[in-house]
Each structure stands twice: as C-alpha cells, then as structure tokens.
Amino acid sequence: MTCPKCQSAMSTRSLGGVSVSRCSSCNGIFLERADLGNLVEAENDFHQHSGPMTEPLPRITEDMTAPPPSRPRTRSYIETLFD
Ligand SMILES: [Zn+2]
Numbered sequence: 862m863t864c865p866k867c868q869s870a871m872s873t874r875s876l877g878g879v880s881v882s883r884c885s886s887c888n889g890i891f892l893e894r895a896d897l898g899n900l901v902e903a904e905n906d907f908h909q910h911s912g913p914m915t916e917p918l919p920r921i922t923e924d925m926t927a928p929p930p931s932r933p934r935t936r937s938y939i940e941t942l943f944d
Pocket of ligand 1: 864865866867868869884885886887888889
C-alpha cells in the first residue's frame with residue numbers, strides 16, 4: 862500500500878501477531894483498530910515479563926543532579942516498531 866500522508870511505499874511487517882505497515886519515507890504507521898488493541902496487550906505483556914530488555918523509567922528524586930545514564934535498552938515493546 863502507499864502512505865496516505867506522503868504517498869511513499871509502505872512495507873508490512875509482523876509484530877506480535879499484528880500486521881503493521883510502515884512508511885519508508887515518513888515512518889508513519891498504519892494498522893487496523895483491532896490490531897491496536899492487540900499491540901496494547903502485547904505491550905502490557907512485555908512489561909509484565911520485563912527482563913533484561915526492559916527497565917522502568919527512572920524515578921525523579923530531589924537529590925538528583927544529573928539524568929541517569931541512558932542504556933541502550935528498549936523501554937517499550939512499541940519502540941521496536943521503529944527499529
Ligand atoms: Zn509516509
């Protein structure tokens with residue numbers, strides 16, 4: 862299919878059993894409404910079984926002077942859409 866925003870070609874990939882089309886130019890994502898719910902469930906599962914590939918967002922505390930060092934880890938399942 863072509864991107865409804867910029868008319869570029871979109872490539873389809875499967876993520877967690879959900880078919881997602883992504884624009885090669887503007888990175889727009891197209892998916893069906895039911896698939897959005899499936900992705901949300903996959904996201905929740907991802908955090909429920911969080912392991913070495915995920916970490917909670919850092920908690921902001923009063924004595925924090927610098928942002929915590931960032932790690933090259935995926936914070937959410939949805940992020941993998943943009944790999
Ligand atoms: Zn596009």
